Amino acid sequence: MRPMTRRAMTGALLATALAGSTSMPAHSAPAAPASLYAPSALVMTTGHGEKAATTTPERAVTVNCAYTTSGTHPDPRQACADLDRVNGDLDRLATLRGNDAGQPCTREYNPIVVTVQGVWRGTRINYEHTFANPCIKETQGAAAFAF
Numbered sequence: 001m002r003p004m005t006r007r008a009m010t011g012a013l014l015a016t017a018l019a020g021s022t023s024m025p026a027h028s029a030p031a032a033p034a035s036l037y038a039p040s041a042l043v044m045t046t047g048h049g050e051k052a053a054t055t056t057p058e059r060a061v062t063v064n065c066a067y068t069t070s071g072t073h074p075d076p077r078q079a080c081a082d083l084d085r086v087n088g089d090l091d092r093l094a095t096l097r098g099n100d101a102g103q104p105c106t107r108e109y110n111p112i113v114v115t116v117q118g119v120w121r122g123t124r125i126n127y128e129h130t131f132a133n134p135c136i137k138e139t140q141g142a143a144a145f146a147f
Contacts, residue, residue, distance in 0.1 A: 038122030040065035040080075040088075044073070044147065045115045046137070052115045052128050061147045065120075078143035088120035090127045094140035105135035112137050114145055 041064045049055030062071040065080035073079050086092040112134050116127040131137035137145050 038066075039119050040083075040121055041071075042083075042116050042118035042120065042125060044145070046112060046145070046147065048110065048112050050111045050113065050130050052113050055113050057115075059147060063144075074147050075143055079146075082142040082144045083120065088123065088125065090116055090125070090129070090144070093142045093144055096142045103135065103139055105133065105139060108133050110134065114141065 041062065043060060043062055045052075045057040045060045047055040047058045061073040063073045063076050063079050063083075064070045065076075065083060069076045069080045071079075082093060082096055083090075085096060110133040111130050113128065113130045114137060116125055118125055131140065
């Protein structure tokens with residue numbers, strides 16, 4: 001998929017995830033924020049390949065980690081908990097499981113790329129990482145990348 005198409009798809013998913021909290025009638029005065037929590041809404045994609053620019057996304061999920069957790073992720077509550085533990089630093093997710101990952105992985109090279117775009121605690125996130133194979137993605141990505 002071309003980069004522009006990927007951005008359009010990600011933008012549409014992110015807009016859908018945030019639509020409920022940002023919609024306000026045009027004629028009303030700005031109200032007090034509904035929550036004191038900074039927005040945390042992410043769109044995660046995965047696909048087989050080495051780079052997101054040359055890979056067609058095979059799966060896309062949303063995660064909303066504001067005051068309550070929601071989204072299309074299979075386990076949004078655990079994904080948000082993992083992201084909280086690493087303070088949104090997606091490169092540190094592999095440290096959550098430590099040496100006892102519970103699942104040995106082969107050395108097969110079947111690259112899978114994960115992208116994460118959105119907002120984490122008010123900070124813009126644009127992340128891309130290529131794992132050697134799906135097993136390593138599941139092991140090193142903790143619950144956040146288990147989709």
